[in-house]
Amino acid sequence: MSVKSAVRVLRIFELLSANKNGLSIKEISVQLGIPQSSTSELVKTLVEENYVMGKGQQHYLLGPRLIPIGHAAMESLDLAALGTEALEDLMRVVEETVFMATLVDQELVYLAKIDSNRSIRTSAYLGGKKPLYCTGLGKAYLAFMPEKEKELYLQETILQPITDGTITDKDELKRKLAHYFDQGFSIDDEENEDGLYCLAAPVFGAAGNMEAAISVAGPKQRMIKQKERIVDQLKQTAQLLSDKLGY
Template identity: 30%
Template sequence: MTPRAEPPKGALDRALEILEVLTMRGKATTTELVEAVGVSRSAVYRLVERLETAEYLTQADGHWRLGPAAARMAMAAGRNMDVLTVAPPMLRDLAERTGETVSLGVLSGDEIVFVFREIGHQAVHVRSELGARRPLHATSVGKAFLAGLAPDRCEETVAHLSMEAYTKATETDRDRLRDAIGEARRRGWSEEHGEFDAGSTCFGAPVFDQSGTVTAAISIAGPTHRMDAAREPFGPLVAETAAAISRRLGHSDWATPHAA
């Protein structure tokens, strides 16, 4: 069959591209919009003038930014989206792809509470029951949430953790926990190797909302022997899924200045 040719882009497509550019960059000059959208300067002028009239754009100091109408639309979308609405389809996809147990947790006091779980086709029982509470310092999902916090809030939280040992591998030294959190920020995911359950290995990543605030964390867990032998690297997979959930919640990378 002959592939169907895509229809040529119209004014609406170009206007949406402009809005997307400004959503990702925060601001841009007309010249930068011309380069990003790939049309003539006169065409971009017509589009931004129309968007400005409708209050979707505003201009100051030679830069275009999203206007009040765009802000109202974003706020309305945010009110109708929460992590429990957005995350499950993507978590099910990750569980199906890997065959392992995938979980979503939110903060409750100084612990993580699992609010969603999907068991993969080759998963055996792992200690991630729905509604179960988990320590922040000894789990990948907990360390992922800590990594997503602003540095001052993270430090305040770490300073008050009980640092209880659950297995011989549990990290009970606060300085080494801080190092692990810093590493999780740099690479985009956290790891736990038998620190809560001696026989399991887990990888976690934080989920951010529209404001750049960490709102949840996800993890993937399985028996250590199988996780270590897997062909696909679980860390990048869980980080990729968390980032996709965050984008659906309205988050952009520039909204989280403390994330490495």
């Protein structure tokens, strides 16, 4: 059974985190449906303990004592460990190989690989690196990357052909990335390895930034046959992981 005052404190933290310019006691009270007198007492205690701080005109913001707590929470979130169960569930449903990767120095680094009992051979391995422009996971990053970062990446990167399917024209790649952003997932159509078709989706963290991307990969013909189902399951898993990271 939850303790009412504790729940109210948590809701105040959540509300203030979404209102960076601060809120008054009355605004907090109205938005949370808490009596103004109770709200005032809770906020007063939080201010005294430095979990909340005042900002002119009786507006309140999250306080400095929450900073080390937030950092400790972020450090304790191991992406691969956090996602293992969800990735294994995804693999069992789609019966294809599932990957998780993150971005390190403008390259894709694989954090997890969950093989199915009918997995095909692939050059991807844990800790291995791949380019962004020719992989489903990498193009998920590019599709959801801030425009300035994306432009800088494309200016500095030579789109070398890895297979006959690799996109080497930057304007074509930009069009594809815009489409991937709109549909919420990216596609690698034999662009990094012959015969391999990959669908990938972004995973977001509490700050709204991409923390990882996850994908399902397999033989093109087999993947195409169940593409709609895979996309649905992939996006659900990406949302689940984003929720776990506080997005």
